[in-house]
Amino acid sequence: MALMLLLAGSASRAAETPLPLVDLGVRDFRIEGSVIFSRRTDGDWWALSFHRIENADELEARARVLRSADAGRTWREDPEAGSAIRSISTRENSGLPRFEFFVWYTPEVGIIVGNLGARVLRTTDGGRSWTSIKLSQKVSFQGLSRVGARTWLCGEANKLFRSDTQGARWEELPNFPFHQGPSRCQSLSFRDESHGWALGRTALWATDDGGVSWRKLEPPAQPLVQLDWGEVTQPWLHQTLLLSAKVGWVLGTGGRFQTTDGGRTWQERPLTPEQSKPPLGVATLKSGRSIITVGSVSPDVPLEQWIPALEPVTTLMGTDTVISFERADRRRNSFTLDAAGRRLRTAPLLSQGAGSTKPLSGIFEQSPERWFGWTPRKVLVSHDQGKTWFVRGGIPSTAFPIQELYLNTLMGERLLARTANATWESRDEGFTWSRTDTGIDGPDHAARQGLSLKEMRLISTPRCLLLAPDSILKVQFGIEGDGHRGSGRLELIQRARHLSASGQHESSDSQSIQVPPRRYSRSDGERLLREFVDTATRPERPVECDDAKLRHIVTLEWTCGVEEPVWHRVDFQSPICPEDLLYQPPNSFTDGEPEDAPSMRARSLHHAAYRLLHDARP
Known part of the structure; x- marks a missing residue:
C-alpha cells in the first residue's frame, strides 16, 4: 500500500475523452539559473537569466536574454542582447556574477544590479550596449528601492548607494547602520524621496532624509525557529514594505506583520487559506506608486486593509500585470502571470x-x-x-x-x-x-507490483533506502593493484529527523581522513543517500582497456530498517585505465563528474564516498 x-x-486518463489538443511547436526554454524580469515597454518584456553551462574546459556562467512582444505569452531568445550583457558582466569580475535587479527608467535607459563587483551596468540605447558605472567599493546588492529617478541600493559591506541621475552616478551615503554579517541590509522600501525603511535579518531602521541619517525601529517579536534536524535558532527577517507614514509591513520567519503606527507596535497578519494562492492584483497609492497586492483591491478600501504580496518574488510588468514565482522555486523555471486580478497562466517561459x-x-x-x-x-x-x-x-x-x-x-x-x-x-x-x-x-x-515497504525490504535493491523512515548504508571502498593499496569505509545511519555520517580513509598516496559521527538534516541526508542509490542503480557504460593494473573495489551493505534489520550486499569492481584521468577523486562533494564520462559504478561510488568523507572532515 x-x-x-x-x-x-x-493513473492514466488516456481512456477519458476528449483529450486536449496541443501545439507541439510550443517549447520550454530550459533555463538553468535564476531569472529576473523587467518591462521596457508594453510590447517589449525582458527576462534575464544567468545560465550555467557545463563546458569541456570550464564552467561558464553567461547572461541569457529572452524577450516577449505579447505581454509574456510567448518568448524568443535575443542572442545579441545576451552577448552585450555577457561581455560587460564577465569583464573585470573576480567571481561568479549574479543578477538581482533589472530596472528600466525609460525605453532607452536601464540598469542591472547584483553581485557584479564595484559597479552597476547601465544602458542608454535600449539594451544594445552596456557600460560599467563604477562604485567606491565591491558590494553584493540585496535591496533596491526606486522613487522616480532616485534609486537606493544596499547589500553587504555595510554600504548604501543613492543615485538621482537614473543610475549614471552613484553616491555612497555615510552612517548606514548595518554591519557585515547576519544584520546586513537585504531589503529597502521608500514611500517618497525622503522617507524609507531598511531591513536586515535582525534589525529595522527608518530614515526621513533620503538615507543620510537613520533611526532604529523595534521589529516585531517572532518565535524561535526550529530547524529540520531539531536545532533551535533565532528568527530572522526577509522583507519590508512601507506604504505610508504609519502603515508598513515586514515578512519574517514568524510570518507577516503589520504596523499602523509607524513601527511602534506590530500585529501578526497571516494569510487566510483563501488568500494563500489567489491571483495577484495592483493597487495605486495617492502618490501614483503601484503596490502588488494579494487579490484585487477596490478604490474605497482603506490602506490599513490592503494585503501586500510579500511571500513570492514579484515584478510589476504594467499598470495591472504581475509576474511572480515562489522564492523556493526560483530555479524551477515556472512563473505565474496575473492581469487585472485574474490568473492567466502558470508555466515556464515558452516559445511561440x-x-x-x-x-x-x-x-x-x-x-x-x-x-x-x-x-x-x-x-x-x-x-x-x-x-x-x-x-x-x-x-x-x-x-x-x-x-x-x-x-x-x-x-x-x-x-x-x-x-x-x-x-x-x-x-x-x-x-x-x-x-x-x-x-x-x-x-x-x-x-x-504494489509491494509494501516491508515486502520491498526483502528485495535486493537499495531503493528502499529512499523510502524507509530509518536505515543504514555501509560503504567499503578502495583501490587495489600494482603496489597501490588504499581503502576506506563510510557509514550512513538515517533516523526520522536526521542522518549521521562517519568513516575513515587510508591510502599510501594521500593523507588519511578520520570523520567522527557528523549529523545532517533529514533533507540533506536524503540527498546524500540518493547520490549512492542513483550511482549504484544506473546502467554501466564501462571503459575498455587491456593494460589496467589498478581497479576500484566497492561493497555496499544496507538495511531498510534498524529495529528489525534485513541486510543486503552487492559488490562492484571497475578497471582504472592509464588514460583515465578521473581516477583521482574530485576535491569536493560538490564537484561532479562530466556527464559523458564512462559510467562505472565502482569508480563513481568510490568517488562519492571519498568526496563525502573529504567534505565532512572536522
Whole structure:
C-alpha cells in the first residue's frame, strides 16, 4: 500500500475523452539559473537569466536574454542582447556574477544590479550596449528601492548607494547602520524621496532624509525557529514594505506583520487559506506608486486593509500585470502571470507555437496543478491544470510509440515511459531520456507490483533506502593493484529527523581522513543517500582497456530498517585505465563528474564516498 501511494497521480486518463489538443511547436526554454524580469515597454518584456553551462574546459556562467512582444505569452531568445550583457558582466569580475535587479527608467535607459563587483551596468540605447558605472567599493546588492529617478541600493559591506541621475552616478551615503554579517541590509522600501525603511535579518531602521541619517525601529517579536534536524535558532527577517507614514509591513520567519503606527507596535497578519494562492492584483497609492497586492483591491478600501504580496518574488510588468514565482522555486523555471486580478497562466517561459494541433494520447496528474501528457513521440507538461501545454522532450526511439507514461517517486522523481519494446527514464522531468533495464537498475517493477515497504525490504535493491523512515548504508571502498593499496569505509545511519555520517580513509598516496559521527538534516541526508542509490542503480557504460593494473573495489551493505534489520550486499569492481584521468577523486562533494564520462559504478561510488568523507572532515 505504501508504494502504491507513491504512484498516486500516475493513473492514466488516456481512456477519458476528449483529450486536449496541443501545439507541439510550443517549447520550454530550459533555463538553468535564476531569472529576473523587467518591462521596457508594453510590447517589449525582458527576462534575464544567468545560465550555467557545463563546458569541456570550464564552467561558464553567461547572461541569457529572452524577450516577449505579447505581454509574456510567448518568448524568443535575443542572442545579441545576451552577448552585450555577457561581455560587460564577465569583464573585470573576480567571481561568479549574479543578477538581482533589472530596472528600466525609460525605453532607452536601464540598469542591472547584483553581485557584479564595484559597479552597476547601465544602458542608454535600449539594451544594445552596456557600460560599467563604477562604485567606491565591491558590494553584493540585496535591496533596491526606486522613487522616480532616485534609486537606493544596499547589500553587504555595510554600504548604501543613492543615485538621482537614473543610475549614471552613484553616491555612497555615510552612517548606514548595518554591519557585515547576519544584520546586513537585504531589503529597502521608500514611500517618497525622503522617507524609507531598511531591513536586515535582525534589525529595522527608518530614515526621513533620503538615507543620510537613520533611526532604529523595534521589529516585531517572532518565535524561535526550529530547524529540520531539531536545532533551535533565532528568527530572522526577509522583507519590508512601507506604504505610508504609519502603515508598513515586514515578512519574517514568524510570518507577516503589520504596523499602523509607524513601527511602534506590530500585529501578526497571516494569510487566510483563501488568500494563500489567489491571483495577484495592483493597487495605486495617492502618490501614483503601484503596490502588488494579494487579490484585487477596490478604490474605497482603506490602506490599513490592503494585503501586500510579500511571500513570492514579484515584478510589476504594467499598470495591472504581475509576474511572480515562489522564492523556493526560483530555479524551477515556472512563473505565474496575473492581469487585472485574474490568473492567466502558470508555466515556464515558452516559445511561440507552430500553429497546428494534435490530440494527446494520455494524461496523468502529478499534483492538482502539475500534469504530464504524451503523444506517440513527445512528452508534454502543464503547470496550470491543463490550460497551457508545452513540449519537454521525447524518447530517442522512433520505431515504437509511447504507450504509457508515469512518475515513480521511488526512482527519485523520475519519469518512466513504456513502449512496446523497452522502458525509458528521464531524470530531468522529460528533457532527456535513456533506456533503463531490469533488476537492480529497474526497481520500479517492485513498486508497480504494489509491494509494501516491508515486502520491498526483502528485495535486493537499495531503493528502499529512499523510502524507509530509518536505515543504514555501509560503504567499503578502495583501490587495489600494482603496489597501490588504499581503502576506506563510510557509514550512513538515517533516523526520522536526521542522518549521521562517519568513516575513515587510508591510502599510501594521500593523507588519511578520520570523520567522527557528523549529523545532517533529514533533507540533506536524503540527498546524500540518493547520490549512492542513483550511482549504484544506473546502467554501466564501462571503459575498455587491456593494460589496467589498478581497479576500484566497492561493497555496499544496507538495511531498510534498524529495529528489525534485513541486510543486503552487492559488490562492484571497475578497471582504472592509464588514460583515465578521473581516477583521482574530485576535491569536493560538490564537484561532479562530466556527464559523458564512462559510467562505472565502482569508480563513481568510490568517488562519492571519498568526496563525502573529504567534505565532512572536522
